Amino acid sequence: MKTKLKIANDEGIKEAAYIIKNYGLVAFPTETVYGLGANALCERSAGKIFEAKGRPADNPLIVHVSSIDMLTGVVESIPEYAYKLIEKFWPGPITLIFKKKSIIPDFVSGGLNTIGVRIPNNRTALELIKEAGVPIAAPSANTSGKPSPTTAAHVMMDLDGKIDMVLDGGNCVFGLESTIVDLSGDASVLLRPGAITVEMLEEAIGQITIQTELLKSDDAPKSPGMKYKHYSPNAKLTIIKCKNSNRIIDFIKQKADANFKKSAVIATEESLYSYKAAGLNAYALSAEGLFATLRKIDDDKVEEAYVHSIEESGIGLAIMNRLKKAADSNIIDLDS
Ligand code: AMP
Ligand code: MG
Numbered sequence: 001m002k003t004k005l006k007i008a009n010d011e012g013i014k015e016a017a018y019i020i021k022n023y024g025l026v027a028f029p030t031e032t033v034y035g036l037g038a039n040a041l042c043e044r045s046a047g048k049i050f051e052a053k054g055r056p057a058d059n060p061l062i063v064h065v066s067s068i069d070m071l072t073g074v075v076e077s078i079p080e081y082a083y084k085l086i087e088k089f090w091p092g093p094i095t096l097i098f099k100k101k102s103i104i105p106d107f108v109s110g111g112l113n114t115i116g117v118r119i120p121n122n123r124t125a126l127e128l129i130k131e132a133g134v135p136i137a138a139p140s141a142n143t144s145g146k147p148s149p150t151t152a153a154h155v156m157m158d159l160d161g162k163i164d165m166v167l168d169g170g171n172c173v174f175g176l177e178s179t180i181v182d183l184s185g186d187a188s189v190l191l192r193p194g195a196i197t198v199e200m201l202e203e204a205i206g207q208i209t210i211q212t213e214l215l216k217s218d219d220a221p222k223s224p225g226m227k228y229k230h231y232s233p234n235a236k237l238t239i240i241k242c243k244n245s246n247r248i249i250d251f252i253k254q255k256a257d258a259n260f261k262k263s264a265v266i267a268t269e270e271s272l273y274s275y276k277a278a279g280l281n282a283y284a285l286s287a288e289g290l291f292a293t294l295r296k297i298d299d300d301k302v303e304e305a306y307v308h309s310i311e312e313s314g315i316g317l318a319i320m321n322r323l324k325k326a327a328d329s330n331i332i333d334l335d336s
Helices: 010-021 043-053 068-074 082-089 123-132 152-159 198-205 245-259 269-277 290-299 315-326
Strands: 004-007 026-028 035-039 062-064 094-099 114-118 165-168 179-182 189-192 236-241 263-267 282-284 304-308 331-333
Touching: 004 010, 010 026, 010 035, 010 123, 010 165, 026 123, 026 152, 035 043, 035 062, 035 123, 068 114, 082 094, 082 198, 152 165, 152 290, 236 315, 245 263, 245 269, 245 304, 263 269, 263 290, 269 282, 282 290, 290 315
Parallel strands: 004 165, 026 165, 062 114, 094 179, 236 304, 236 331, 263 282, 263 304
Antiparallel strands: 026 035, 094 114, 179 189
16 A cells, blocks of 8 residues: 655645545544544444554544544543543643443444543544544554554654555654543543643542552553553663762773663753763653654664653653653662
């Protein structure tokens, strides 16, 4: 299949909508990451998403809508307090999980009776949904297990030849996937941290249960995606907890001398300079640049990458959540 790469102007969006209406796959920009979209009401279309990504069939897709009308068309009921989140954060980077209507094929929800929905805050994404006239199921537009794409070029790297079209709308503003909150049960449960932080959620609806990590490998995941390998670069990734960057520098230099592997350090602006000054191969750590950095270290043939960990509060919770998955929970604490 030849994958068309088109600028996300009116003409590109019209052509993309035509493809969606005709069972095809289009990758499109959102404010979080690029999504791989198909008609969410059509099993045949959604099936192609799983095929192109190599995604396990029990990993549900998030459905993107452009209005509350479209939302009520796909979910069974909306609890009163959900409107507090909707009014405050939509359109925006937060997915809400509700009981689904049968119009959404079980295939789209990974066999669950619930569905994650959001209104994205991106003009191209909203125009595309409106023009297609159907809700669009869209997981991140990467090969399953790889870092999420935040540019059209990242999508092409993974999916060129496997999908009909990529709409190029430039860099994603947030660069991390949406916050996910499950509203289908009695309590509201945070399943994936993101740009809408725990602090922001609790200000809107009060206390929220956090269930973003699996405790043991045999725990049943609340969110099916949790059990799969995620965001992995080819480089071996290690998270280092330590307050003192000099000790991290010594640690990495020692390892590099012993292993003869090309190594790198990933750290926030604050300490980046001290790593560079020490002669280390250093990459910046930020929310919007995280996935691009994970792809870049592979391009640069880095074999061992060390991340200087950050505080798990605010957006730091979301960044560390992705990094722990990318590192397969490989963490060293130099302070203890
Ligand atoms: P992605 O679109 O790649 O960010 O993946 C979407 C993720 O959202 C899945 O891997 C699940 O972890 C989560 N998700 C989507 N729908 C549901 C649902 N109905 N219940 C629980 N988790 C969900
Ligand atoms: Mg994904």
